Amino acid sequence: MIVTIAVLASLAGAAIAQTREPEPAWRQSALPLVPAGHVAGEAYRTDEAGMTGYLAVYPANANDPKSLASVFAARQVLVVKLTRGDGGLRASSAELQPRVDPTLGNRDTTMTDPDGQEREFEKLDAELAAGRAKLPDGTEPCSLGAWSEDRDPKGLNVRAEPSVKARVLGTLPPPYRLKMGGRENTPDDGWLTEFRIIGFKDGWFLIEGAKPPGKDYEDEKFYPRSAPKPYAGRGWVAANKVGANYANGGTRMGGLFQAPFVDAPWTPAGRKLGGTLDTDGGPKRLLACSGHWGLVESHDGVRGWWRSLCSNQVTNCS
Numbered sequence: 124m125i126v127t128i129a130v131l132a133s134l135a136g137a138a139i140a141q142t143r144e145p146e147p148a149w150r151q152s153a154l155p156l157v158p159a160g161h162v163a164g165e166a167y168r169t170d171e172a173g174m175t176g177y178l179a180v181y182p183a184n185a186n187d188p189k190s191l192a193s194v195f196a197a198r199q200v201l202v203v204k205l206t207r208g209d210g211g212l213r214a215s216s217a218e219l220q221p222r223v224d225p226t227l228g229n230r231d232t233t234m235t236d237p238d239g240q241e242r243e244f245e246k247l248d249a250e251l252a253a254g255r256a257k258l259p260d261g262t263e264p265c266s267l268g269a270w271s272e273d274r275d276p277k278g279l280n281v282r283a284e285p286s287v288k289a290r291v292l293g294t295l296p297p298p299y300r301l302k303m304g305g306r307e308n309t310p311d312d313g314w315l316t317e318f319r320i321i322g323f324k325d326g327w328f329l330i331e332g333a334k335p336p337g338k339d340y341e342d343e344k345f346y347p348r349s350a351p352k353p354y355a356g357r358g359w360v361a362a363n364k365v366g367a368n369y370a371n372g373g374t375r376m377g378g379l380f381q382a383p384f385v386d387a388p389w390t391p392a393g394r395k396l397g398g399t400l401d402t403d404g405g406p407k408r409l410l411a412c413s414g415h416w417g418l419v420e421s422h423d424g425v426r427g428w429w430r431s432l433c434s435n436q437v438t439n440c441s
Contacts (some may be wrong), residue, residue: 146165149212153178157180162180164179179384188362194415244430259284259324259329267431268368270365295353301341301350317333327361372429391425392421402439403439407419
């Protein structure tokens with residue numbers, strides 16, 4: 124896990140925002156050809172002859188937690204036949220096809236990767252996919268930093284299964300303030316209990332590695348031995364009790380994607396204190412996850428995907 128975090132940090136430093144290439148003229152004429160139940164993302168390639176275009180398409184419900192999109196699932200592309208007229212290239216017909224590239228061994232690809240960053244995330248996601256067998260059946264593999272937002276004095280229950288009826292393995296402490304000492308930047312409401320999200324299923328996050336609240340940020344001389352100790356093993360917590368901060372996943376800033384891919388439809392979204400989304404602050408709600416992406420709801424009500432979330436409570440996660 125430490126290696127993965129280090130790699131993500133190096134990727135995050137590559138770009139705070141991406142410059143978007145202008146869309147090809149034929150894209151607008153192809154939109155009426157998008158099949159029902161799908162939405163159009165980027166037109167990510169036009170062939171060398173200039174008579175075939177490739178339009179990224181995703182299920183219209185890819186941002187619905189009940190029909191969760193997956194970075195590990197096979198994708199599709201709308202292959203658009205183009206004709207040339209006085210107004211330039213226009214779509215004449217289209218066919219929905221599996222999204223593979225024969226020149227790359229039939230590997231699924233965005234083909235929009237000038238700096239190799241997407242290739243690096245493909246490797247990280249492949250590592251998560253390889254570990255799927257070690258997770259409970261039906262669990263979507265994830266890798267995100269997060270924390271408990273449960274204010275219940277009894278703490279947040281960590282359960283053996285993704286169900287309110289499942290056995291309680293332990294608890295995560297509510298926000299905690301040191302009675303004496305502490306740093307000047309200690310949150311007014313107390314330190315939150317942090318952990319890693321490693322999976323998602325049916326409205327529940329599979330977590331592990333919970334840390335005593337605030338211990339990583341406080342001077343060891345002041346952190347009391349009597350501080351609450353969380354259950355640090357693997358278990359399930361309700362998604363509506365979990366929060367996080369936006370981290371820099373090397374994608375387009377200022378909004379959210381409709382599916383967990385960089386060429387999916389994109390919608391502007393705002394921060395809690397105003398301005399467009401960046402690595403300052405976090406979402407209103409964390410709904411689900413897939414790979415290194417979190418499905419979130421922004422504070423201005425936009426629901427979509429953001430790549431990379433962290434649990435840093437002192438600085439932003441840029």
